[in-house]
Amino acid sequence: MKNLLYIFALWILISGCQQNSTNMFTIQSPDTLLEVQVFLTNSGQPAYRIQFNGQALIDTSFLGFDLKDQPSLAKGFEVIGSGNYELDDTWEMPWGEKRFVENNYNELILNLQETESPKRKLDLHFKVYNDGIGFRYEFPEQEGLKEVMILNENTQFKLAGDHKVWWQPGDWDIYEHLYNTSKFSEIDALSKANHPDLAQTYIPENAVNTPVTMKTADGLYLSFHEANLTNYAGMTLKVDTINLSLQSNLVGSERTDYKVKRSLPCNTPWRTIQISETAGGLIESDLIVNLNEPNKLGDISWFKPMKYIGIWWEMHLGKSTWAYQGGKHGATTEHARELIDFAAANNIGGLLVEGWNTGWEHWIGFEEREGVFDFVTPYPDYNLEEVVEYGKEKGVEIIMHHETSAAPRTYDEQLDTAFSLMHSLGIHSVKTGYVGKIIPKGEYHHGQWMVNHYRKVLETAAKYQVAVNAHEPIKATGIRRTLPNAISREGLRGQEFNAWASDGGNPPEHLSIVAFTRMLAGPIDFTPGIFDIKFDNWKKNNRVNTTLAQQLALYVVIYSPVQMAADLIENYEGQPAFQFIQDVGVDWEQSRVLNGEPGDFVTIAREERNTGNWFVGGITDENERDMVINFDFLEEGKVYEATIYRDGTDADWDKNPTSIDIEKLKIQKGEEYKLWLAPGGGFAMSLLAQ
Ligand code: NOJ
Numbered sequence: 001m002k003n004l005l006y007i008f009a010l011w012i013l014i015s016g017c018q019q020n021s022t023n024m025f026t027i028q029s030p031d032t033l034l035e036v037q038v039f040l041t042n043s044g045q046p047a048y049r050i051q052f053n054g055q056a057l058i059d060t061s062f063l064g065f066d067l068k069d070q071p072s073l074a075k076g077f078e079v080i081g082s083g084n085y086e087l088d089d090t091w092e093m094p095w096g097e098k099r100f101v102e103n104n105y106n107e108l109i110l111n112l113q114e115t116e117s118p119k120r121k122l123d124l125h126f127k128v129y130n131d132g133i134g135f136r137y138e139f140p141e142q143e144g145l146k147e148v149m150i151l152n153e154n155t156q157f158k159l160a161g162d163h164k165v166w167w168q169p170g171d172w173d174i175y176e177h178l179y180n181t182s183k184f185s186e187i188d189a190l191s192k193a194n195h196p197d198l199a200q201t202y203i204p205e206n207a208v209n210t211p212v213t214m215k216t217a218d219g220l221y222l223s224f225h226e227a228n229l230t231n232y233a234g235m236t237l238k239v240d241t242i243n244l245s246l247q248s249n250l251v252g253s254e255r256t257d258y259k260v261k262r263s264l265p266c267n268t269p270w271r272t273i274q275i276s277e278t279a280g281g282l283i284e285s286d287l288i289v290n291l292n293e294p295n296k297l298g299d300i301s302w303f304k305p306m307k308y309i310g311i312w313w314e315m316h317l318g319k320s321t322w323a324y325q326g327g328k329h330g331a332t333t334e335h336a337r338e339l340i341d342f343a344a345a346n347n348i349g350g351l352l353v354e355g356w357n358t359g360w361e362h363w364i365g366f367e368e369r370e371g372v373f374d375f376v377t378p379y380p381d382y383n384l385e386e387v388v389e390y391g392k393e394k395g396v397e398i399i400m401h402h403e404t405s406a407a408p409r410t411y412d413e414q415l416d417t418a419f420s421l422m423h424s425l426g427i428h429s430v431k432t433g434y435v436g437k438i439i440p441k442g443e444y445h446h447g448q449w450m451v452n453h454y455r456k457v458l459e460t461a462a463k464y465q466v467a468v469n470a471h472e473p474i475k476a477t478g479i480r481r482t483l484p485n486a487i488s489r490e491g492l493r494g495q496e497f498n499a500w501a502s503d504g505g506n507p508p509e510h511l512s513i514v515a516f517t518r519m520l521a522g523p524i525d526f527t528p529g530i531f532d533i534k535f536d537n538w539k540k541n542n543r544v545n546t547t548l549a550q551q552l553a554l555y556v557v558i559y560s561p562v563q564m565a566a567d568l569i570e571n572y573e574g575q576p577a578f579q580f581i582q583d584v585g586v587d588w589e590q591s592r593v594l595n596g597e598p599g600d601f602v603t604i605a606r607e608e609r610n611t612g613n614w615f616v617g618g619i620t621d622e623n624e625r626d627m628v629i630n631f632d633f634l635e636e637g638k639v640y641e642a643t644i645y646r647d648g649t650d651a652d653w654d655k656n657p658t659s660i661d662i663e664k665l666k667i668q669k670g671e672e673y674k675l676w677l678a679p680g681g682g683f684a685m686s687l688l689a690q
């Protein structure tokens with residue numbers, strides 16, 4: 001016991017808390033590996049620290065707020081109450097990476113109050129899971145404080161080392177930067193400002209967007225993010241490269257002199273740290289969804305996970321245009337019918353049609369974007385009713401498209417009209433877009449004002465049985481649990497960058513980082529499946545920087561309940577590899593990460609709901625790789641008809657991207673399969689249960 005006390009005292013000393021701390025509260029994860037200590041310093045400042053398996057993971061880090069028209073909430077607190085709670089529960093996802101989610105945590109609630117006038121109260125909630133930690137602030141109802149205007153939230157994360165970090169700059173507007181890999185002390189977000197291909201960007205300081213993922217010298221993986229971002233500003237994390245710490249910096253607005261305004265009682269989003277001994281454990285973690293409220297929509301069986309094609313890639317290639325004017329209009333009735341025929345013949349459930357409505361002639365480059373787009377009026381060569389009707393005959397659902405051009409007030413005014421039109425036509429999903437700087441000027445995509453706009457769209461859509469796939473979205477924070485009509489979103493450098501980026505497109509390592517960063521936040525509409533990798537007929541200076549086999553692998557690796565087969569349909573004709581896109585599932589009973597390392601490679605196996613079929617996808621960065629897949633995950637005693645799509649022996653993302661070998665064989669649990677992944681390559685497998 002003496003020894004233990006000694007170690008404990010030493011740990012406090014090492015972790016930089018010189019003062020004696022008072023009121024120490026400790027909670028552990030259900031498996032006891034994670035431990036959080038929450039306490040007040042001698043000056044009554046709230047602080048916490050975290051240990052994993054006895055090692056310091058987050059050193060003493062302070063908590064608090066700067067508020068407008070009142071003193072900061074930072075010091076002078078005492079603990080006036082506390083409670084410990086626990087939950088061990090399971091809930092069901094209406095669609096998802098898995099059907100059942102285990103929700104098992106220990107919780108600590110601390111009620112704090114200032115000892116001196118104005119004696120304001122503030123509560124801290126900590127939930128500790130086996131896969132990480134979430135904590136949030138609550139402003140309880142109290143005398144004399146009816147509203148807070150938050151100038152900044154000062155939540156610290158003091159790292160225990162100079163970790164390896166996969167990060168993108170703390171941009172208040174956009175999450176479409178490439179990921180960077182560096183030591184924490186070498187993060188330099190400001191050097192990423194003003195990328196020529198971004199329609200909106202604002203990086204005010206050396207900060208990172210979340211999720212930001214790290215690896216410690218001991219090989220532990222961490223990822224920082226937030227859960228349940230509701231009526232609050234998005235959080236970027238300011239980087240202190242000297243003291244190795246992160247501090248919340250909320251996205252602001254130039255229209256107000258505060259960042260968040262709330263009436264009491266209210267709470268902040270959860271500040272989250274996912275923690276795992278394996279990189280794959282981060283992907284398997286359910287922390288973000290678990291920290292959201294249960295489903296409020298009830299039965300949403302009107303939305304069916306699906307694959308879709310689109311009148312889309314052709315605009316990005318320059319083959320056709322969104323706008324009617326100019327003689328190359330893509331969204332014509334005739335073209336839509338042609339695509340519906342293709343979808344119906346190839347087990348594809350949806351067709352996205354962009355450029356169907358009036359307004360595109362005033363899209364990019366127009367400052368006056370207010371009132372330009374109309375979400376109910378088709379161009380003259382597109383008969384919306386006819387296309388929807390023809391789709392119904394063929395079993396193909398039309399996906400609506402609403403590009404707001406970042407004029408949310410114009411969209412807001414038309415929400416009910418636009419969604420009731422969809423409802424009357426039986427259209428159950430919409431892809432939204434917010435390209436450009438937000439109007440009104442001074443708002444950013446991730447400020448409180450826009451957080452509330454995106455939420456209003458989701459809630460209104462739900463009333464009309466519409467599911468939303470947002471581009472240029474608010475970041476995903478697990479709201480899909482509460483509002484499962486939040487089906488997918490962009491919020492990363494998607495495939496489209498390969499069509500026009502001036503920097504050569506997404507490098508081969510891109511998605512092996514995305515899987516361990518952006519994907520921890522939620523489903524991604526990446527739009528995989530480009531077969532014409534170099535598309536020289538359209539653009540000689542752009543291309544996709546992967547092999548064809550990697551494009552297939554992405555249907556399994558990158559999760560979304562809507563998955564696009566993004567290429568021009570003529571590029572799928574006569575392609576044996578297209579069989580994989582026809583076969584692959586989109587809704588999963590369970591998912592297993594078989595291997596992986598951020599920035600290098602990752603392999604995921606997923607079991608389709610209701611069929612017992614498994615699909616496996618693996619990708620590598622610019623390095624070739626040998627891999628052994630062990631089929632332990634299959635059901636005992638069953639024989640699976642396997643089709644394996646792998647890089648040809650001469651494949652290479654740069655020189656020979658379309659070389660692919662397809663092999664058919666029977667596979668059973670316990671067997672192994674050896675693979676070679678080409679530089680920038682990958683593989684996909686379908687395992688159909690017999
Ligand atoms: C940006 C979206 O990411 C892209 O997919 C879409 O085609 C354009 N906006 C037009 O809305």
Ligand code: CA
Binds near residue numbers: 471472494
């Ligand atoms: Ca985009």
